[in-house]
Amino acid sequence: MITRRTASAGLASSAILAATPSLSATDPTVRELPPPRTEGGKPLIQTLKLRRSIREYSDRPLASQVLSDLLWAAFGINRPSGDRTAPYWRHIMVIDVYAAMADGVWLYEPKRHLLLAHSRADIRAQTGLQDFVANAPLNLVYVAHGERMRDISANERRLYASVDTGFIGQNVYLFCASEGLATVFRGAVDYEKLNRTMQLETDQFVTFAQTVGYPRG
């Protein structure tokens, strides 16, 4: 059987993987993702030309590989040091990325590149004030951990958490532009309600949300 440790260390060979049940088969609180594709995509300049906000979504769920690639592009680990695809304040991991989908809310865990169940509820409609959020297959919810931001004021916490989120959001924009997906970064959120719905701790707060899906039509 594959333990979480071997999975996280990337030690399991494909032969072992083929012969044993997956983590998610043995633990419903874990959703495995295929390894992210870290090559390919459109050239950067072409991608920049295509980047835009889109607000009309098909309700088709994202393919597992697309979800995996998207989360890695958003805030995955891109170096042996454990550092990420987006820069972050004072080398402190302040932002966690949650994926709100029809089957619940999942926390992206970059070290093992998998999803951890946060809640089984479909809270997509509560992630924003616009109609399309309820049916789009994925709403990313960016959550700041204020408790990790010591010795600064509440305003500064909000500022740095927002900047960190913006970088992740732009990664998502560029990935979506490259892959022909639709996305929009969103501040029109009932924050108090969403913080409550997600049962966040006192010092944790949602910074922004971002819808992702296949474009409608």
Ligand SMILES: Cc1cc2nc3c(=O)[nH]c(=O)nc-3n(C[C@H](O)[C@H](O)[C@H](O)COP(=O)(O)O)c2cc1C
């Ligand atoms: C901080 C921020 C908050 C935003 N909030 C929303 C939002 O709540 N709803 C929305 O539809 N678009 C939102 N947007 C997207 C902008 O409306 C969009 O980026 C802008 O109109 C330019 O369009 P473009 O992204 O297609 O270039 C937001 C963008 C940013 C940077």
